[in-house]
Amino acid sequence: MSTEPLPQSPWQAAAITGIEKRTPRVTSFWFEPSRPFVHRAGQHVDIRLTAPDGYQARRSYSIASAPEAKPGIELAIERLDDGEVSPFFHDVAAVGDEIELRGPLGGHFVWEESDGGPILLVGGGSGVVPLMAMARQRTSRGSAVPMTLLYSSRIWDEVIFRDELIDLDERRDGFELVLTLTREPARRPSDYSRRVDAAMVMQALARSPEAPTLAFVCGSNAFVSAAAQALIDAGVPAGLIRTERYGV
Ligand SMILES: Cc1cc2nc3c(=O)[nH]c(=O)nc-3n(C[C@H](O)[C@H](O)[C@H](O)COP(=O)(O)OP(=O)(O)OC[C@H]3O[C@@H](n4cnc5c(N)ncnc54)[C@H](O)[C@@H]3O)c2cc1C
Secondary structure (H helix, E strand, O other): OOOOOOOOOOOEEEEEEEEEEOOOOEEEEEEEEOOOOOOOOOOEEEEEEEOOOOOEEEEEEEOOOOOOOOOOEEEEEEOOOOOOOHHHHHHOOOOOOEEEEEEEEOOOOOOOHHHOOOEEEEEEHHHHHHHHHHHHHHHHOOOOOOEEEEEEEOOHHHOOOHHHHHHHHHOOOOEEEEEEEOOOOOOOOOOEOOOOOHHHHHHHHOOOOOOOOEEEEEEOHHHHHHHHHHHHHOOOOHHHEEEEEOOO
């Protein structure tokens, strides 16, 4: 298995090896690329679907699995009812099917343990996916870097990776989970029930021993703009904030 990103990231076939529903709207798909690669936490792949008439649709999906996780890679795809590609995965794709993908892609929205810490992760909805890869990598490497995940979801049942995140939080090993639900009351005493704002970011930051050395913000365009502004208002220097926008 190569440990380097594929040169020019050519398209390759990848078989679907597993499917698991995460929430009512999000399902995880495991892919086994025909030429396996090792990614960095935060990277994504491009998926290409080709219809019988030759029409092609391409979309990007973050890798949810830690680089060490084997076999294959996990993508967590949210169903947009009026979308083109995500309903295909939810309604049509089956274990054993082959699709085309290329990657790993992206070199900016990537966490390495050598970046130091504390690390602040801020995700909205499916924007938690690349942050999950970072949290999983921290755990699988036994890293002591303090990491706080502030994760905004509409309701409790839409919190992707909920049980795994709560397990990580309960380890009390320097990983802190702060959930905020925008359309339901908070379920845990230390969580919130409103949109991400500067006061919430300041309280989340207070859980770490020092100011963050890096912050990663991921989600829809609107979420990333609002959350990045909340970080700046909370005193996080703009130069420390890395963003990944999923569009729309
Ligand atoms: C780096 C990156 C990583 C990503 N990672 C993930 C991930 O981990 N999980 C995930 O679920 N998604 C992820 N996304 C988003 C993903 O790439 C797709 O955008 C998403 O799945 C929607 O694709 P779709 O084909 O289903 O919908 P699309 O057909 O692209 O439609 C998306 C929305 O746009 C609207 N729309 C489409 N065309 C128009 C138009 N002409 N005018 C106005 N509105 C329009 C549709 O109604 C729909 O609501 C990521 C995006 C990026 C850039």
